[in-house]
Amino acid sequence: KQDLLGVGVPEENIHIVPNAIEDYWFERKPAEVLDRPSLVYLGRIGTDVFTLKLKGLDRLIDYYQHFQNTPKHTIGITMNNRLVDWCNRKIPNHHFYPNIKKEHIPDLLEDKYGSILLVTSRYEGFSLSLVEGMSQGLIPVIYPVGIAPEIIKSGKNGFLITSQAEGKAVIGRLLRMPKGRRQRLAQSAQATAREFNSKTIGRRLLEVYGKTLKKQSLAI
Numbered sequence: 001k002q003d004l005l006g007v008g009v010p011e012e013n014i015h016i017v018p019n020a021i022e023d024y025w026f027e028r029k030p031a032e033v034l035d036r037p038s039l040v041y042l043g044r045i046g047t048d049v050f051t052l053k054l055k056g057l058d059r060l061i062d063y064y065q066h067f068q069n070t071p072k073h074t075i076g077i078t079m080n081n082r083l084v085d086w087c088n089r090k091i092p093n094h095h096f097y098p099n100i101k102k103e104h105i106p107d108l109l110e111d112k113y114g115s116i117l118l119v120t121s122r123y124e125g126f127s128l129s130l131v132e133g134m135s136q137g138l139i140p141v142i143y144p145v146g147i148a149p150e151i152i153k154s155g156k157n158g159f160l161i162t163s164q165a166e167g168k169a170v171i172g173r174l175l176r177m178p179k180g181r182r183q184r185l186a187q188s189a190q191a192t193a194r195e196f197n198s199k200t201i202g203r204r205l206l207e208v209y210g211k212t213l214k215k216q217s218l219a220i
Helices: 002-006 049-054 057-066 081-090 102-108 128-135 164-176 179-196 198-219
Strands: 039-044 072-077 094-098 116-119 139-142
Touching (some): 039 128, 049 057, 081 094, 116 164, 128 139
Parallel strands (some): 039 072
16 A cells, blocks of 8 residues: 555555455354464475575474474475475474465364464465465464554454564463463454455455446446
C-alpha cells in the first residue's frame, strides 16, 4: 500500500485483501494441548544459499541447538538432501519431514496442538505458513515480517520478537507455561487463522469488486 501511495495512487483506490488458506486446514476437530510442547518449523526452506538465509535457517538451527532436549519437527520444502540428512544427524530430538504434500500436513500436526511455531524468515511477502500453522493451534514466535505485525498480538495469539535472544526467552517461557495458558494461546491463534478462510476472503473480494463497479458506473 505504501509503495502505491508513494507513486501517486489515491488511497481510496487501494483495497487490500489478504491470501486465503485451503479449506482442509479448518477440518481439524478441537484438541487439547500436550504436556510437552514441540518446536515446529513449517514451510519452504529452500535449496540455494540466498533462500536459506532469507528463510532464516541459521536462526532456526540456533533455536534448535539451544533447546536440545525439546522435541523438534521440521516440515520443510527443500531439494537439499544433504541439509535434511545433516539436520537429522546433528540436531538432537529432531525429525525432518521434507516435501510433504500440503494436504497431508494437518495430519502431521494433529498431536502438536499448543506447540511452538518458529517463523525465522528475514522477509515474507505474506507468510502462508504462519496462518497455516496457527490454524492447527500452533503458537507462533515470529519476527515482524509479512502479515505478522498486523495479526499477531503478543501474549494473546503468538509472539512478535526482534532478536534471537528475545525469541529464546519467549520460547523458554512457553515451554514452562501451564497447559491452560498454552491452550488459550492456541485457541486464539486458531481464531485468528479462521479470518483467512476462503469464504471470508471471497466476501472481501466481492466487496472490492462491488465498490469498484459502483464507482465506475457513477463515473459514467
